[in-house]
Amino acid sequence: MIDPQLLRKDTEAVARRLADRKVDFDVAAYNELEAKRKDSQVLAQSLQAERNQSAKSIGQAKAKGEDIAPLLANVADLGKRLSAAEVELSAVQQALDDLLLGLPNLPHESVPLGNDESENVETRTWGEPTQFDFDVLDHVDLAEKRGWLDHDGATRLSGSRFAVLRGPLARLHRALAQFMLDLHTTEHGYEEVNVPLLVQPSAMLGTGQLPKFADDAFATTDEPPRYLIPTAEVPLTNLVADTILEAGQLPVRMTAHTACFRREAGSYGKDTRGLIRQHQFEKVELVHVVQPDASYDALESLIGHAEEVLKRLQLPYRIVTLCTGDMGFAASKTYDMEVWLPGQSAYREISSCSNTEDFQARRMKARWRNPETGKPEYVHTLNGSGLAIGRCMIAVLENYQTADGHVRIPDVLQPYMGGAEII
RNA sequence: GGAGAGGUGGCAGAGCGGUUGAAUGCACUGGUCUUGAAAACCAGCAGGGGUUAACGCCCCUCGUGGGUUCAAAUCCCACCCUCUCCGCCA
Numbered sequence: 279m280i281d282p283q284l285l286r287k288d289t290e291a292v293a294r295r296l297a298d299r300k301v302d303f304d305v306a307a308y309n310e311l312e313a314k315r316k317d318s319q320v321l322a323q324s325l326q327a328e329r330n331q332s333a334k335s336i337g338q339a340k341a342k343g344e345d346i347a348p349l350l351a352n353v354a355d356l357g358k359r360l361s362a363a364e365v366e367l368s369a370v371q372q373a374l375d376d377l378l379l380g381l382p383n384l385p386h387e388s389v390p391l392g393n394d395e396s397e398n399v400e401t402r403t404w405g406e407p408t409q410f411d412f413d414v415l416d417h418v419d420l421a422e423k424r425g426w427l428d429h430d431g432a433t434r435l436s437g438s439r440f441a442v443l444r445g446p447l448a449r450l451h452r453a454l455a456q457f458m459l460d461l462h463t464t465e466h467g468y469e470e471v472n473v474p475l476l477v478q479p480s481a482m483l484g485t486g487q488l489p490k491f492a493d494d495a496f497a498t499t500d501e502p503p504r505y506l507i508p509t510a511e512v513p514l515t516n517l518v519a520d521t522i523l524e525a526g527q528l529p530v531r532m533t534a535h536t537a538c539f540r541r542e543a544g545s546y547g548k549d550t551r552g553l554i555r556q557h558q559f560e561k562v563e564l565v566h567v568v569q570p571d572a573s574y575d576a577l578e579s580l581i582g583h584a585e586e587v588l589k590r591l592q593l594p595y596r597i598v599t600l601c602t603g604d605m606g607f608a609a610s611k612t613y614d615m616e617v618w619l620p621g622q623s624a625y626r627e628i629s630s631c632s633n634t635e636d637f638q639a640r641r642m643k644a645r646w647r648n649p650e651t652g653k654p655e656y657v658h659t660l661n662g663s664g665l666a667i668g669r670c671m672i673a674v675l676e677n678y679q680t681a682d683g684h685v686r687i688p689d690v691l692q693p694y695m696g697g698a699e700i701i
Numbered sequence: 702g703g704a705g706a707g708g709u710g711g712c713a714g715a716g717c718g719g720u721u722g723a724a725u726g727c728a729c730u731g732g733u734c735u736u737g738a739a740a741a742c743c744a745g746c747a748g749g750g751g752u753u754a755a756c757g758c759c760c761c762u763c764g765u766g767g768g769u770u771c772a773a774a775u776c777c778c779a780c781c782c783u784c785u786c787c788g789c790c791a
Contacts, residue, residue, distance in 0.1 A: 319751060323760045330760090333772035337719035346771080353771055522711090522748090643749095652730085654748075 279640045280381050286312060295384045298391055298602040308377065315374055318367040325360040332356070379483070380490055383637040385602045386574075386611040392601025398614070399601065404585065405594030407618045412681040416621025417672040418552040421447055423683050427553075438550075439542060439557045441668075446701040450674065450687075451560070453694035454667050455535045458562040458587055462664055466583045468533040468564060473513035475536060476504040481516040484642030486608035486634075496539050496557075506539035510563035511661040518567050519642035522654045528646055529576065530567035533664065535560065553668050554626065564664040569646065570636065573658035574611075577633040581613045584629040584664045590690045593673050594618040596625050608634045615665070617673040628669045631662030 285292050285308075293303040332353045339346050390399045421427035426447035432440040443451055462468040476498065482488040482505050487495060497503040507513060514532045523530070538561050549555035564583060568576045581597065588595045600612040609632035616625035636656035639645070645654040678686040686700050695701070 316751085319760085323751065326760055327758095329771080333770095334720060336771050340719075350771055357771080652746095 279378055279637060280384060281636070281640065282378060285378070292384065296381065298385055299382055299605065300393065300603050301382060303381070311370065311374055311377070315367075315370045318363065318370050322360070322363040322367040325356065325363050329353070329356055329360055376489075379641070382605075382607045383610050383634060385605065386633070386635075389605070389611050390599060390601045391603075393603040394601075395604045397601040398604055399599045401597045401599045401613065403594075403596040404589065405592070405618070407594055407623075408620055408677045410620065410679075414620045414676065415679060415683070416552065416619075417675040419621075420675055420679055420683060420685070436557075439555065441553050441556055446698075447671070447675075449695060450685075450691070450701065451667060451671050453691050454670050454674070455560060455562060456694050457590075457691055458664060458667070458670075459533060459535055461587060461590065462533045462562070462564060462583060466531075466586070468531045468583075471514060471517070471532045471534045473507075473510060473517075473534050473536060475507050475513075475539075477507055477512055477516070478502065478504060481505075481512055481519070481642075484516045484519050485512045485638050486641065487512065490607065493543050494541050496541060507536065508540045509538050509561065509661075509663075510534040510536040511565060514563060514565040515567075515638055515644075515659050515661060516642055518639075518644040518657065518659075521644060523567070523644075523646040523657065525569070525646060525649050528567065528569050528657070529572065530565075532565045533562060535562045535667075553672055556668065559669075560667040562664050562667065564631075564662045566660040567644065567657050568660070569648075570655070570658050573633050573635060573660060576658075576660050577611065577613070577631065580660055580662045581615065581629075581631040584615055584631055584662050587665050587670070588615070588617060588628070588673075591670070591674065591688045593670075593677055593688075595628070606630070606632060608632070608637050610635045610637065613662075617669070619673060619676050620679075621672075621676045626669065628673065629663040629665045631660070633658065633660045 280292065289305055289308060293305050296303045332349065336346050336349050336353075339349060390397065392398065415423070418427065422429070424447075426444050428442035428444055432442040435442070459470060463470045479488055479502055482495065487505070487508060495508050496506040498505075505512075513536075514534055517532070518530065537558055539558050542555060542557060545555060553559075564580060566573075566576045566580060585595070585597070595615055595617045598614045598616060600609075600614060605612050612630055612632040614627050615629040615631070617628040618624075619626050635658050638659045639656040644657050644659065646657050647653070648655045674688065674691075675685055678688065680686065680700070684700050687695050687698055692699060
């Protein structure tokens with residue numbers, strides 16, 4: 279959530295920064311609502327003060343044994359006026375909250391201006407696109423040729439955009455998850471966390487999936503619903519919701535390997551072939567909770583941790599800085615990591631690392647006690663994939679394929695594959 | 702699923718419907734004392750919000766949401782959560 283104080287004080291400037299994100303913020307409508315809020319709140323609070331005062335004097339009079347009947351007559355209609363004022367205030371407040379909860383984060387000043395993904399900025403590349411002296415297969419042809427991908431089985435079970443992996447491919451998938459978790463916990467200083475895959479609406483609100491993107495998530499039918507997590511960012515980050523951390527507890531670094539679930543509403547026809555875009559996929563997620571002044575350094579280390587996975591796997595990639603028009607709802611700044619896929623002759627997203635500054639922290643009331651002020655202040659939260667396991671598996675298949683349809687196993691994965699060098 | 706107990710400040714733990722946002726203890730912070738530390742003593746110490754140039758004033762919050770009342774931590778209703786026992790179960 280954007281700081282309500284900032285919005286109130288500097289409405290025009292906020293509107294300009296939102297415009298960079300293609301959000302049309304109606305300043306006049308906001309000002310009107312805000313003025314109404316102020317009036318309602320002042321009125322409601324003064325009536326509350328009046329009620330408190332009179333209740334107090336009635337109590338005192340009664341204690342002295344005085345006649346309280348005239349005092350009661352005095353406040354006869356106060357209750358009605360008060361509850362009317364309170365009803366109005368909460369309606370205005372609700373409207374204001376709805377407005378605020380629907381606004382995306384403000385972009386950081388270092389974020390390039392742009393309308394869509396075509397204006398993202400390539401920040402660096404690592405490695406060279408893999409060269410082959412034979413015609414490469416994409417991951418679908420390769421995996422089906424070897425009987426590793428049970429497309430019919432997946433469709434029978436769950437419909438489109440689901441996958442069944444078999445044999446060595448299932449193991450490769452597991453090996454990747456294990457390798458990533460081990461790297462982040464033993465070398466990058468993350469705590470491994472195992473989290474629920476179903477969360478309450480409050481958690482989805484905290485990280486920004488709700489209220490605006492309810493249609494993107496699967497929900498249960500109980501009331502209130504629970505949501506299948508679209509990313510472990512949701513449970514991991516919300517672990518610090520409603521808490522005040524001591525300075526010594528920061529930074530918090532957590533990682534979790536989970537399944538993720540997405541409706542993929544609105545992506546009809548996109549990536550229908552293969553495993554790139556599924557309703558259910560697995561991911562190793564990285565989350566940082568840090569002091570505000572440390573969050574941009576944390577973003578650099580976060581993307582570095584994600585990069586290290588591909589470096590060890592010897593997979594070529596590039597880092598892209600998302601422009602203002604392409605960033606996610608909660609992000610102030612985002613780096614995407616894209617891995618080279620020979621089957622598509624293209625770089626494809628495999629990780630996205632974002633600093634949300636205090637946007638999520640404010641929604642979920644995640645704070646720390648600043649020793650300099652002694653006061654609770656919002657933390658900054660960051661999240662990134664480290665990495666998407668399915669897409670990483672695709673990258674291994676396509677980049678490590680051999681002319682006869684086998685796949686060499688990257689050195690760092692061999693211990694997780696029972697020593698196999700090729701499958 | 703059944704039976705019972707309970708949810709109050711960082712923690713522990715009081716709280717006849719009425720100057721209780723909350724006694725007391727611990728923890729924490731500052732001070733006195735001390736060569737230093739400890740002890741002792743003194744003082745401070747919840748969060749959020751409104752208003753104000755500021756000092757300050759005011760409002761909300763005792764699991765959550767309703768209700769009764771001039772007045773609710775305290776009474777009533779519903780829900781949530783925790784603990785114990787029974788049942789079921791990976």
